[in-house]
Amino acid sequence: MQEKNLELVDKIMTALQGVEDPELLIDVVNLGLIYGIDIEGDHATIKMTLTIVGCPLSTYLQNAIEKAVLSVPEINKCDIKLVWYPVWNPERMTVAAKKQLGILDNEQALDQENKIEETEEKEKIIDFSVPIKKLAEEYPDFIQIMYDCGFTRIKIPGLLSTVGRVMTIPLGAQDMKIDLDKVKQAFEDKGYKVID
Known part of the structure; x- marks a missing residue:
C-alpha cells in the first residue's frame, strides 16, 4: 500500500471513530465492525460487518459510515461492502468498549x-x-x-x-x-x- 493510501486509511479510521452505534453508544471502530479499507484513487471501499444479521440499524450505520468517509477531503466516492465472515463477536471489541458495556x-x-x-x-x-x-x-x-x-x-x-x-x-x-x-x-x- 502506497504511503498516500496509508495516510488516507488513517484519516478514514479517525473519521469512523465519530460514527457511534446509537444503541450501544460506542463507535464502529472500537466495536470492531470495520474489517478493512481499500483505496483506489479517490474511491474508498469499507469492508464492515454488523453485530447481528438483520440488524435494524444496518441502513443507518452504512449511511453514517459513508458520510464520515466522504468527510475526508481526498475521498469522493465510498462503497460499503457488508461481510459476515469472520463472524463478529464481543472479543472483537477493544478493552475500552468492553468496559463501557460492562462486559468486564x-x-x-x-x-x-x-x-x-x-x-x-x-x-x-x-x-x-x-x-x-x-x-x-x-x-x-x-x-x-x-x-x-x-x-x-x-x-x-x-x-x-x-x-x-x-x-x-x-x-x-x-x-x-x-x-x-x-x-x-x-x-x-x-x-x-x-x-x-
Missing part, C-alpha cells in the same frame, strides 16, 4: 489491573526483532505508544492477528516512513529498554 466484571477488571501492575514491576523490554502482535500481548500500553508514534493503523481490528504476526517495528516504520529513533525514544520515555 469487577473480577475481570481487577485481573487486568493486576496484569498491568505485574508488567510494570518487571523490566519492560522492547525487542525490535519480535513481531508486534507478541509485544502487544505482553505490554498493555504498547498499542497506544505505537499509535502515538504515528502507527495509527495498529488500531484497525484484525491487523495484529494478521500482519502483526510477522510485522516488526522496524519493518512497520520503514513502510510508514516513521523515524525509528523517534519510536525508540518514545518507548524509552515510558520506561522500556529497547533492543534493536
Whole structure:
C-alpha cells in the first residue's frame, strides 16, 4: 500500500471513530465492525460487518459510515461492502468498549489491573526483532505508544492477528516512513529498554 493510501486509511479510521452505534453508544471502530479499507484513487471501499444479521440499524450505520468517509477531503466516492465472515463477536471489541458495556466484571477488571501492575514491576523490554502482535500481548500500553508514534493503523481490528504476526517495528516504520529513533525514544520515555 502506497504511503498516500496509508495516510488516507488513517484519516478514514479517525473519521469512523465519530460514527457511534446509537444503541450501544460506542463507535464502529472500537466495536470492531470495520474489517478493512481499500483505496483506489479517490474511491474508498469499507469492508464492515454488523453485530447481528438483520440488524435494524444496518441502513443507518452504512449511511453514517459513508458520510464520515466522504468527510475526508481526498475521498469522493465510498462503497460499503457488508461481510459476515469472520463472524463478529464481543472479543472483537477493544478493552475500552468492553468496559463501557460492562462486559468486564469487577473480577475481570481487577485481573487486568493486576496484569498491568505485574508488567510494570518487571523490566519492560522492547525487542525490535519480535513481531508486534507478541509485544502487544505482553505490554498493555504498547498499542497506544505505537499509535502515538504515528502507527495509527495498529488500531484497525484484525491487523495484529494478521500482519502483526510477522510485522516488526522496524519493518512497520520503514513502510510508514516513521523515524525509528523517534519510536525508540518514545518507548524509552515510558520506561522500556529497547533492543534493536
